[in-house]
Amino acid sequence: MTQEAVLLEKLSRIEENPSGYFAVHMHLSQLRPSNRQRHFINIAVRVFDNLVNNADAILYLMMNQDLVLICREILVEDIDPYINKVRAMFSEDPLTSSEDEYEDRLSTWYDLASKEDFAAFLSAATELSVKAQVMIEELQRNHEKEEDKDSGDPLTARNLAAINQKLQSTRIADLIRHQTCIRIAPGKAGAFVFREHFIAMTELRERVSPGVNLFTSAWLFQYLTETLDKRVLSVIGRKNFHDMRDAVSLNLNIGTVLSRDFTNFMRIVDDNAHKIVIELQIIDIFADMNSYGYARDMLQDRGFKVLVDGVNPLALQFFDPANLRPDFIKVAWGKEFEEESNDNSRLMMFRETVEHAGKDSMILYRVDSERAVKWGLALGISRFQGYFIDKLVQAMTRSKVKPKATVKAG
């Protein structure tokens, strides 16, 4: 029996004598996906432990992650602190940061003793129950597919050794995918900036570790990427860099850049370093800033371009990537930017970042719509990457208006 069904049953009992009862519906399903994670919700549920144990209150966790609290004969002032705790936990989420004090998007209250409220809540609860049914059916249908994507055994120290071993000998050349970053100026054809080379992880996983979810530990995954780097360098190292028209970008660990494999790679690249962009991850950079500084200077001295990857809109609130002094900064386009067009603080922050870093070093990526491009252009950004750009590039190639190649990445 689902919690939704239990709730409906409870409601039918309350209907007989609703005096003193009220309900609070907390719309956690409206949180951003990054905040809607299971373990977050579990912790939010525990906030109510004390209340549920010591007063006449019941908490229901819905399939869609919404919370419903049913109380009897409790002062509203005594409930507020609990709701506020949940609100504080998600204080970075737009759901809780309502500018208008009369509008509360997180919670809806119902006085069940009032006929009107009772009816409204009953229909809300019924809707939740219907949604739950749909979700259960979907889950069952997608069970096998789900298994493919998010499930599987976690990556542990135990299976890591074997996977790492396999990674060293598995063919990966055919798993390298490309995505183009282009420069857009209003009224002009897009100009090529570089083509990012990356490994198709889902397919790689199929090949080296079917049944293991490689993403359960950020640290162990990062370890695997170090092995992967070496393989990628040897594959890319077979290119003829002298004749190469288009600049390429590669994702590497700082450790790799400082290793002998990279020294060999530099020898192959020779005078063509200016055609290569090295993408470094924030998590790797923060783990050892000294090494980053050293690697950056070394790369830039040799003529490579350094790109800081893994910056999302949220991260911009907490540090200014321009202080890392790279050639490029990739910021992921996110719904956050759209949503908060009226809340200007995030936008201001971003505008500052762009100004500080220089317009020519910013790349907006994960660009999935024309709106994203327009938004970026308005801020002075001219370099873009993402699905939407892929379509543009395809269209340009088909119409034979090839993007003008600039051999130097920039």
Next chain:
Amino acid sequence: MASQPDKLPSQEKLLTDYVRRLEKLKDGRGLAHIHLSKLRPFNRRDQHIRTAAQNFDQMVKDMHGQLFILKNADLFFFFKTAAKPQVETVVQKIRFLFGDDPLVEEEGKDGREFATWYDASAQYEEVVQLVQGLTEAEEKRQTEVRNRMDARQRLKEKQKKGEPLTPSVLAKVEEALSRADLSNLVRRQFICRVDAKMVPEQLFSELFISIQDLRETILPGVNLVSNRWLFQHLTETLDRRVLSMLMKTDAVSISGDISFNINVRTLLSDQFQVFDDNLSAARRGAIVIELQKEDIFSDLSAYLFAREFVQTKGYRLCLDGLSMETLQVIDRERLGADIAKIVWHPNLADGGDEVQAMLKGLLERDGPEKWILCRCDNREAIDFGRSVGIDQFQGRFVENLIAEDGRRRDLLKLKRRIERSSEPQDDEEEEDA
């Protein structure tokens, strides 16, 4: 925030470009090559070189010349011949700066020179060769450093600290950990307020597992920290063990406020929930949770959520492991951490006025209670910290201060007892209050 050093191309590269362009305008120009690279190392620190270079500021501003500061600390100043007397004065000033260095004292002996002068027009080829030679030497140096860091460093680490950690060794370590009794590996170090007289006042103590001893106990000969990512993963296992150990209060006799390091992921796990359930609200206020910056930035949403969660519960959060470099990028206040720890390193003192000003600014903004200087191994660390306004310290030197202070108090007590015993004993209740 500290001002930004030059952004893109290296000075070597700029110098090469400049010399190439010089070919067309070499008439009426000269070059002074000042050999600061030959100074003794302690005279060659960054701030010395910067101070020396600043002497050229006015001439550069007046468009009389162009200055290049190379990685090896040598200065190259190109000037219009008309301004040569002024350049000579500046070089003389710089020479005085380093008056006690053998380079200046022994100038003239065995062809030693503080500065070499060139006529750009007559000696253009020589200048080109000189610059090329230096640029190549710098490139070679970088390759060597990297290769050394690579092979030599790896070998040295291995000999000193044991075999590197590999996935299969990690698996063994984790298994051993699940059985090992860690309570005798727990170490404790105090965070103290240290006053001008070097008297420590204990504020709270950090509990940590001695990685060195852990290695000796479970897998001698393996260097657990040799791979950053595998070690980070290992710390998650350690977190869980530490939490369960802390719950058994008899395992470690803990008094006073404590702190410990933990991963964000662990804070959001069931183990932490259980740990939290077993604490009284008052005890939570006495606990400082220390988080690592790379952990925070690996999943910011998780950090923000965890931060709200633990701070509402009453715990305090400490941002651990900041260095001179990270301080310029990461802001404690923006991250909403209650306290931050700066790791002592002599480069903080060598950083000169810029670093001093940056730290002073932070301390003035936040107040001294927000900052701790940790890993203080010597008095220099404390002196430096106090000079920028830090008064909370942690490290071996602080532990020594505590021991010393304890001895002093014991002596004082002893002395008082002796004094008292020689007095007529009429107020005994006062004894050992």
